[in-house]
Amino acid sequence: MSLLSIETLGLSIGGTGILRDVSLTVAPGEIVAITGESGSGKSMTALATMGLAPDRAATTGRILLDGTDILATPEAQLCAMRGREMGMVFQEPMTALNPVQTIGAQVAETIRIHENIPKAQARDRARAMLTRVGLPEDRFPLSRYPHELSGGQRQRVVIAMAIALRPKLLIADEPTTALDVTTQARILDLLRGLTEEFGMGLLMITHDLAVVADMADRIVVMQNGAVVETGATPDLLREMRHPYTRALFAASAHAVDLPPAPAPAPLLEVRGVHRSYRRPRRSLFGPRPEIQAVRDVSFTLNRGERLGLVGESGCGKSTLTRALLGLEPVQSGSITLGGAPVWTDRHPNLAVRRQMQVVFQDPYGSFNPRHRVSRLITEPFHLLPDPPQGAARDRKVAEALTAVGLAPKDARKYIHEFSGGQRQRIAIARALINDPALIVFDEAVSALDVSVRAQVLDLLADLCRQRPLSYLFISHDLSVVRTITDKVMVMQAGEIVEQGPTEQVFSAPRHPYTKALLAAAPQLPDLRTTAHAP
Template identity: 65%
Template sequence: MSLLEIDGLSLEIHGEPILRNVSMQVEPGRVLGVIGESGSGKSMTAFSVLQLLPNGSQCRGSISLAGQDILSASEADLCSIRGRVAGMVFQEPMTALNPLQTIGAQVAETILVHERVPRSEALVRAADALRRAELPPEKFPLTRYPHELSGGQRQRVVIAMAIALRPKLLIADEPTTALDVTTQAQILDLLKRLVVEEDMGLMLISHDLAVVADLADDLVIMRSGEVVESGPAHGLFRKMKHPYSRALLEASGHVPERNSAAQEQALLRVSNVIREYQTHTHGWWGRVAQVRAVDDVSFEIRKGESLGLVGESGCGKSTLTRAILGLEEIQGGEILLDGTPVVSHHRVNRDVRRRMQVVFQDPYGSFNPRWRVDRLITEPFHLLDGPPAGAERETAIVEALESVGLSADDSRKYIHEFSGGQRQRIAIARALIIKPDLIILDEAVSALDVSVRAQVLDLLAGLADRFGLTYLFISHDLSVVRSITERVLVMKSGRIVEEGPTDSVFDKPHHAYTKQLVAAAPVLPADVA
């Protein structure tokens, strides 16, 4: 008998169909990968298992978990099942954790909710759960708060909460989306180890086939609330039948076409740049220490070139980006655009700054939700001495939107009316509107579905050919960097440890850190259809 069996599940929310005749099952000790793009229904299927659905939801069909009928269970029974029989790992650990409680208290709370045990015993068991999640209390005391941990460590705390009561089923909803490749590999290895050691069933939800390729025993591919294909993972990868499955597979390895070639002349030259911070070693009143976030970094980007910058969180990528844009003061070295300093006499050179723009990782967070698109994408006009007005302004807005595949009518809408991919197009339009020479893309496609990511990469390649743009592409996703850049820099602990042509660096890395990154990157099986 299956641990989890979903048969003919249909879901409506306020009469709107969300899921249609969904069937899948999870066996003890096996991993089920549920793959699909945003809106495919994969998360709603997971929420249906635990009945964590919004008001107005109505389910039909059947869900059996460890022999218990979920759809007929009372709320009291469901409260007993959540955490004890099935645990859940959510996509964003910082929002899943309480910033005002220690990690020990939050893991212990899972135990105290379900069992009448002394708090001291709950804390001992919390320490054990954190140890099983590879956060040993001797290195990560129970008294730490979430903000004192890295993204991967916070995700381990969420996993510890989910496994504290040793549930039979673990549901992991996009558990590695925003993580570095090495941290992502560690989290996936941890989940696999827990499945083996605890004989748990794992339902792993992801939008990326490559992430689950080495982990899943079985696969379910969903689209628009329906299962379009399912079966054993190895066989499914070798012979995908449904056009949507094959489209996802092709998008995972998509390489955009680019026709223009880089010039010999350097556009941006970074020479021996140093950026240091002061920090307190033990709280606000502790000893002051110097932290060198960027340590003697030098490189150049040629006109028309796409240069990749890769490295884990904390390596200094974002600090270096802010320094290039004149948003961070540097303690040594110089940054020149076409031979002119970005910062002169402690002031940003506006003539230089207007020639550089940035596209951020989270477009929704980088926009004011109260402004319409026309006002959002004209923000860079403040860098111009004579910003366009009237009909000239409207023409610039329309040209920017149409250049990224949107329409003039979109200028009157608000940002919440667009999908994630459309928001990123709007962010690119904002960067383009003052016709810069250099665009810095900071994790600009890391959170997008693979097909949307492929579309945005094609868009960027086309814009580079059309407008002669130069890109600095910052990402932790090596497959993205490989597909769109000619050269790559590898950054670790504030220093550039390796650089060269992208294919050469990734195919034959020399530095041990680069080898570690390449080995950790998820890849599709070599014999896929």
């Protein structure tokens, strides 16, 4: 008999259907992954299984955990089951822990609310559990607060809380999405090890198909609140009966054809750049420690070249980007665009600044919601000495919107009328509107669903064919960087440890860190070969 059995689950909120006819099972010791794009109902299925669906949600069907129907269980009994029978790990480790309580107290709390044992005993068990998830007490005492830990370490605390009572079922909702690839690999290893050791069922929710293919015994593909395909991982990957499953995998592995880069002629030249920050004193009269955020970075971006920058969080990518854009001065070294320095005499050089534009990660937060699109995308005109007016301005707006695949009439709309992918197109239109020499894409496709991401990557490739586009593409996603750039730089602890033609760096990495990064990144199975296997 299976541990968890969801039978024809339906869920609606205020008459709007969220889930339809969802059925799936998880056996003890089995890893089942639910995958799909945002809005497919993955997270709602998980919350309903925990009995944590919103109050206004109306449900049909059954969710049986070891024979008990969660949907028919009163709240008091659900409280007794949560944490003991089933645990849950969430996506965002930075906010999933209470900032004003120590990690020891938070892990011990799971034990103490379910078992009537002395405080000291609960702490001993919390200590053992934290050690099991890789936070031994000599380095991570129970008295640490969440803000003293990194994202990966916090996620380990959340996992320790969820498994402290060895629940039969662990639900992990995008447990590694917010983490770096090497951290992700370690957390996935931990989850796999715990599942085996405790004989837990693991219901894992993730949009990342490479992680799914790597981890899961069985896969459930969801779309618009319904399950479209389910099966054992090797079978599902081989057969892919449903067109949506095929589309999803195709979009994940999407590759674009970039036109060849023109003959090298330097555009952006970075020479020996250093940037350090002073941290607050540790002791009362102690020295202020310095953090070397960027150390001796030199590179050249040629005209018409597409350069990638990869590295994990804290490696100095953002500091370097701010320096390139002239948002912050550097302590030593030079940054020039077309021969002119981006920073002169303690002031950013505006003549250079207007030659650069940037597209950010968050398509929701990077627009003023009270401005119309026409005003949003003409913001770079402020940098021009004589910005186009009247009909010339309208023509520029129409051109930019058409270039990114939107209609000129969209200029009159507000930003909330667009989806995430459309917003990212608008951000690109804003970057294109005064024909900059260089565009910086800072994690510009990281927040998008795979199918939308594929479309935006196609758009970039199209733009490269239409105009001489030079860009710096910063991303933690190695597969995206591999397809959308000609050259790539790998950054670690403030230094560029390897740079070269993208294909060469990816297929024959030389630096140990590059090798480690590539090894940690989960790989999509090669579908062309598996699809035709017997």
